[in-house]
Amino acid sequence: MTARRRQRNVALRALIEEAGWTNHSFASAVNRVGAEAGVALHYDRTTVSHWLAGSRPRPPVRGFIAEALSRRLGRPVLVADAGLGDTSAAAPPHPDEDGASALLLLAKADLDPTRQSDLRRQPYQLDWTVMFGPPASRDGSPVPAGHGQLDAIRMMTTAFATAFGLFGGGHARSALTAYLAVDLPTWLYTRTAMRRAVLGEAAVLTHLDGLMCLDSLHHSLAQRYFQVARRLAVEAGDPTAHATVLRSMSAQACFLGHHQYAISMAEHAVAQAGAATSPATRAALLGQAAVAHGAVAHRRAAMSCLHEAEKCLDGAATASANGELADLADHTGRVLTDLGDLAGAETALRDSLRLRPGTGRRSRMLTTHRLAEVQLRRGQLDAACASWQRFLTDYPAVSSARLEAAVAAMRRRLLPYSRNPIVRATLRQVGHNTADLPETEAHQQMWPDGIATARADQDECLASSEAG
Structure with a gap:
């Protein structure tokens, strides 16, 4: 035309x-x-x-x-x-659709190469953060499910979660999605006494798939899996699983710079969990709430959440072994960074690395990157390079777009100092695996400079609209 x-x-x-x-x-x-x-x-x-x-x-x-x-x-x-015609984008989960059906449709679409590409290129949608009510009941033929099936699902959850922690979201996610699409549905329509337990385990696995999508920077897919996981948790009557999904949704919104939505979902997660939630889970929910408040300089609210999280873990015998103390220290470091206390942030991030279990390699790398960023801001160039060199030692073993973006950010940070021998050695350590890494605008907006860029652009838009 x-x-x-x-x-x-x-x-x-x-x-x-x-x-x-x-x-x-x-x-x-x-x-x-x-x-x-x-x-x-x-x-x-x-x-x-x-x-x-x-x-x-x-x-x-x-x-x-x-x-x-x-x-x-x-x-x-x-x-x-x-006025742009229709779109081929997959629709959001329908409010009346049950969790099992929503999961099956999403997982099958995710496994289809053509539809998967379309799903990955859809935008993160703020209006999907609304809370769905309980879905309509679904009739179906009973499928027996017992403790053996629950044990099998939990074992698969442990295996996929361990792989994610060690190797990143780009490793084995297709296997998890296939498990959700092929194996799990046979147990989801059971009408036995085990139904709620099966739905709860399905919510945990679906949430994990969303986390792996988020680590791959596939934000629309992550959002879709989080929505389905939320619905499964509601059907299971599991407030802890529901709150945990809301926490991840808050983290995603915070990561993308939608801070008021992040605060709202984090606070809803804390309220949803209730008093029966374990101290470790409550500490994680409060930690994310602190990060969300810290991102917009709500000092009092952020520090209050951190203090309450510390009380939850005080005296917990397994908190160190399971990584809860490391997570809390990382949250503390992030909050203090946003509040301008760089010395306190460095101490907290070092504590997180000291407390992090060996199976948490991906989390350890993200914390190490944050530590190097703080050290560079404090003028400690040699220390920052030492931290990034430790980060790069683990990097070849991990498949994660989020960590790729961290490498691109590291290179941008260090290039102005490229005459320094330690900086040159650090940049050489990146090696051939990342030498040709495209420093795309999308990556720059995702980590970590892009958040500031997005905020600046938003301010410019507001100023332009006010001017005329």
């Missing part, structure tokens, strides 16, 4: 005007949404002018446009509402 025959997109223009955006502000917002999906976009006001004149972007971008408008206007905006 030629430019002369195109019809102007009146619907999109009306939405942009309602949002109070300039064309430049709108383009920046779409770029940010694309970056969350791992797609580097470089749109500007000229591109928006083409869209308004009737040009249609490729399908993934249409979804980014709708999501950017949804966030700004505070209501769902469909691709069709923006």
Whole structure:
């Protein structure tokens, strides 16, 4: 279709005007949404002018446009509402769909190469953070499930969780997804007394798949698995599993810079868990709440959450062996970093590394990267390089897009000091595995410089809208 025959997109223009955006502000917002999906976009006001004149972007971008408008206007905006036709994006879980059906549909779509690619390129959607009520009951033929099946599911959970901790989210996730799509469904429709227990274990495994997607920076897929895991936990009547999923959803929102949503979900997780939750789980929930508050400089709320988390673990005999103390120290380090106490942050992050069990290699690497960042900010170049060298020693064994982005961030941080012999040695240690790592805009927005970049862009958009 030629430019002369195109019809102007009146619907999109009306939405942009309602949002109070300039064309430049709108383009920046779409770029940010694309970056969350791992797609580097470089749109500007000229591109928006083409869209308004009737040009249609490729399908993934249409979804980014709708999501950017949804966030700004505070209501769902469909691709069709923006005058861009329909979209092939998979729909969110339906509120009346039971967890077992939602899991089966999602896992099968995730295993299909064509549909998987589409799922991975969808945007993270803020309106999916609404809380679903209990789904409608489902009739089905009873399938016996007993303690043997529960033991099998729990053993698989342990195996996949251990692999994730040691090797990252890019290792064996397809095997976990196949287990969710093929093996697990045979036990999910049981009408025996074991039904709730089976659903609870399914929620844990589904949540783990979401965590692995998040580690691979597949944010839409992670969000979908978290939603299904939440639904399974509700059906199982398991408030602890439900709260744990909400904690991960808060962490994802915080990671993407949606801090008010992160705070809301973290606080909901603490309330959902209730008094019956174990001290270790409650400490983890409070730790995430502290991180969410710290990200927006809520000092009093963040420190209060950390103090309460410390009391939960005080005297816990297994907290050190299981990594809870290491997690709390890492949370403390992150909060203190955001609050500007770099010396305290360094001490806390060192404590986390000292307490971290050997099976937590991926977590140890993330903490080591945070420690190096803090040391560099404190002017301790040699110490930062030593920390990053320890990080790089473990790096070849781990498959994680999140850690790849950390390497790209490390290189950007160190390049200004490349004449320093220790810096040159550190950069050489990256080696051929990462020498050609693309430092894409999407990676830059995900870790860790990108959060600041996204905040700056958001401020610019707000300033532009206020100016006219």
